Amino acid sequence: MNLTLNDEQKRIQTLAREFAEREVKPGAIERDETSTYDVGLFNKLGKLGLIGLPYPTTVGGQGMGYLEYALAVEEISKVDASLGISYSVATSLYGGTIFNSSASEEVKKKFMAPVLSGEHLGGFGLTEHGAGSDAAGQKTIAKQDGDFYILNGSKCFNTNGPLADYYVIYALTDPSVGTKSMTCFAVERSTPGVSIGHIENKMGIRSAQVSEILLDNVRVPAANMLAQPGEGFKLAMKTLDCGRIGVAAQGLGIAEGAFEIARKYMMEREQFGKPISKQQYLAFKMAELYTKIQGAKLLVYGAALAHDAGTRFTVDAAMAKMTATDVAMEVTTEAVQMLGGNGYMREYEVERMMRDAKITQIYEGTNEIQRLVISGTLFR
Structure with a gap:
């Protein structure tokens, strides 16, 4: 590679x-x-x-x-x-x-x-209050009405939700058969019946806008169907594989950003008559973190290359997402510690990065789910 x-x-x-x-x-x-x-x-x-x-x-x-x-x-x-x-x-x-x-x-x-083009934001509607890691627990319904489908239900934790002009919405046409009837539609925000519910007040990624999307008798043209009933679950899982590469890259970037702030700080901050970067314990800790970041980078880039090569990349994406986001959490936590009292203050930014890093271990498939994906291939 x-x-x-x-x-x-x-x-x-x-x-x-x-x-x-x-x-x-x-x-x-x-x-x-x-x-x-x-x-x-x-x-x-x-x-x-x-x-x-x-x-x-x-x-x-x-x-x-x-x-x-x-x-x-x-x-x-x-x-x-x-x-x-x-x-x-x-x-x-x-x-x-x-x-x-x-x-x-x-x-x-x-x-x-x-x-x-960047002119409009797009959102992704899969998660519901009762359907997180278990995407099969969907409750949103799509009922056919001639050349249209009527959507009813709600989605939560929708990043870009309050600002997006377009959404992809996953729904069931027959709840009695679950994911065997899952489908997906492209939905315009301007469609009557689409509204914004609760806007989340978050620990991290506070600038990103995350909300509920409410669907009340939303009439969508059948031409907007993105997956035939029964094919929606497969589409969602493939899309999440792709999304995990993005979250892995996000985690990698957070780790690198926090590491660089800590590295520069340690070269400037003096204690006991010398820069703290000269303290062997701290220098060795940074060496360990740097090595973990480089390992995560190989996994992230490798997953992206596997995608681009057209090979199956589900496990590559899971390993990249799990590793890079765990590294992000470790590096940002250590960066706060490296900066001491200053690390706890918002002007030094690493505390924000630590708060941001936490969610990367949770969304687009918790890291526990990534371990299930990876381990599931080991014992076949």
Whole structure:
């Protein structure tokens, strides 16, 4: 496996890094404090061509791959994991559901191009209050009515929910057979009956907007169906595999961002007459963390390459997501400790990164679910 970046991948990496440092980082603390989202930053991601990286030009993308996309998520998440997950959801969960669906090319372009351009946000409606890790516990119903389907139900923990103009919504056509009737629809926010429920007040990723999506007799054209009844569960699982690469890249970026803050601080902070980086215990701890970050990076890039090669990547994505997010939690916790009292203060940013890191171990499949995925392949 060759993990040497080519010139185009290096260009994407540099483009995302410079944008993150120049435009995303300056307001990250304030956006976290106020739980506000800057839609303008998402718009600029689209203008730079970063949102559509892994999709062909026929649907409004850039015709590249998941490695380029992972590089961009990583760089954005080094300074603002909230924008990182908003970007990831719009690209891999919303965009991935539609692109991997059985919808016509016309429908794919209609619903993907406005989001990939950065002009509109997209959301992903799978999770419900009674259906988290157990996606089969869906209660949202889609009932056919001629050339339309009527949707009733609700979705929770929907990243981009309050701001999105487009959603992908998973539902059952026959609750008595469960996932054997699961389907999925592209739904416009402007459709009568679509409304925003509770907006979450979160521990971390506070700038990202997360809410309930309420569906009350929402009338959706049958042409907007993205998966035939019974095919929706398979589409959701494939989409989550893709999404886990994005969350893995997010975790990697958080870890790298916190590590760099700690590294610079340790070179400047003096105690007992010398920089604390000269204290062997702390230096060795940083060496261990750096090694874990590099290991996580290999898994993240490897999963993205497996996706782009067209090989089965479910386990690769699970290993990358589990490892990179666990490393993110460890590195950010240690970074707070390395900075001592300053690490606990918001102006030094690592406490925000620690809060942000925690959710990466939970969403898009808890790390316990990732262990189930991985272990399930070991004893066949």
